[in-house]
Amino acid sequence: MSSDFSQQRDMMVEGQLRTRDVTNVPVVNAFREIPRELFVPEARRSLSYIDEDLEVLGPIDNAPARYLIEPAVFARLLQLGAIKSSDLVLDVGCATGYSTAIISRIASFVVGLEANADLAANASATLAELDCGNASVQVGDLEAGYAAQGPYDLIVLQGSVEYVPDTLLDQLGEGGRLVAVLGSGNAARAHLFIKDDGVVSRRPDFNAAIHPLPGFQLERGFVF
Numbered sequence: 001m002s003s004d005f006s007q008q009r010d011m012m013v014e015g016q017l018r019t020r021d022v023t024n025v026p027v028v029n030a031f032r033e034i035p036r037e038l039f040v041p042e043a044r045r046s047l048s049y050i051d052e053d054l055e056v057l058g059p060i061d062n063a064p065a066r067y068l069i070e071p072a073v074f075a076r077l078l079q080l081g082a083i084k085s086s087d088l089v090l091d092v093g094c095a096t097g098y099s100t101a102i103i104s105r106i107a108s109f110v111v112g113l114e115a116n117a118d119l120a121a122n123a124s125a126t127l128a129e130l131d132c133g134n135a136s137v138q139v140g141d142l143e144a145g146y147a148a149q150g151p152y153d154l155i156v157l158q159g160s161v162e163y164v165p166d167t168l169l170d171q172l173g174e175g176g177r178l179v180a181v182l183g184s185g186n187a188a189r190a191h192l193f194i195k196d197d198g199v200v201s202r203r204p205d206f207n208a209a210i211h212p213l214p215g216f217q218l219e220r221g222f223v224f
Helices: 002-020 025-033 042-047 071-080 098-104 117-129
Strands: 054-057 066-068 088-092 109-114 135-139 152-161 172-182 189-196 199-207
Touching: 002 025, 002 071, 025 071, 025 098, 042 054, 071 098, 071 152, 071 172, 071 189, 071 199, 088 098, 098 109, 098 117, 098 135, 098 152, 109 117, 117 135
Parallel strands: 088 109, 088 152, 109 135, 152 172
Antiparallel strands: 054 066, 172 189, 189 199
16 A cells, blocks of 8 residues: 555656646655655545545534645745745645645744644644654744744745734745735636735735635625
């Protein structure tokens, strides 16, 4: 089975990432190395390399389902954020930790932030199993970020959002970048935020239809 997953991982890289113009070599290598199946519930493990968002936790009470976002979208977000080996990264909404593991193979250090304590515990265990020594997982409010270990060179949001709170932008260091998918459905687009001289600017990039990240929805009736 492990060799089968290895073949599926290679097919993901060649058939999903490279066909979507993911050319950053460290990013491609990280996706080829990290076994995505280890971050997927056993009942859904055969779907580990599907070319879409993958549910890893169903809805509980009033809490929405949680997903690993589509591999190609995640890879393109890292490429858009120009992730570097010297970066300190905040991975917001890391769920089972797959995204944190990928980032750990590229950046200097990554903090995975997760609101669900059970998901965070599973993420920590799997990261330890893979010897991701330059990664940690913290439990907390996703909108609040994790200022204790900032400022960050790069912040990545693992799901679409309706807005990016100032609390996260404030945790960017000078020259820091934040990548997020803004909007919903087919109208959503990836955006790059950059802090320069203390001022944050943003620009839209590629279209990306992914599931929302809980906690980043505007109150209904909000007027721009």
